[in-house]
Amino acid sequence: MIGFWVFMLIMVLLIPITMVVLGRSFSNKAPKDINYTFGYRTKRSMMNMETWKFAHEYIGKLWFICGLTLLPLSVVVMVLVLGKETNTVGTVGGILAIVQMIPMIGTIIPTENALKKNFDEFGKRR
Helix, strand or coil: CCCHHHHHHHHHHHHHHHHHHHHHHHHHCCCCCCCCCCCCCCCCCCHHHHHHHHHHHCCCHHHHHHHHHHHHHHHHHHCEEEEECCHHHHHHHHHHHHHHHHHHHHHHHHHHHHHHEEECCCCCCC
């Protein structure tokens, strides 16, 4: 029973840890080349190298803050189900993972808005 709890704890920490690590990485340095496989890839962010770097720095800061916030909250929630039945631990862990995806995906909106505010439709800085 404790083994499953440890497994679920590791699983629910994957998203916050990924956000912290990639957030730090992106905010310090965007991926070297604009590409379709790794990084923040939207039409607006991939217009040119300036928009690419701006988008990564912006979303990197957001992800870092969100990840640092989600990490302790996730641990607290999982501690609350320590010793509970496997179904309870699994359900809470699954719900927690879904909730964690909201800020992860939700950061696209402010990042795109910042790109629109700072760059025109051709990728030139305003």
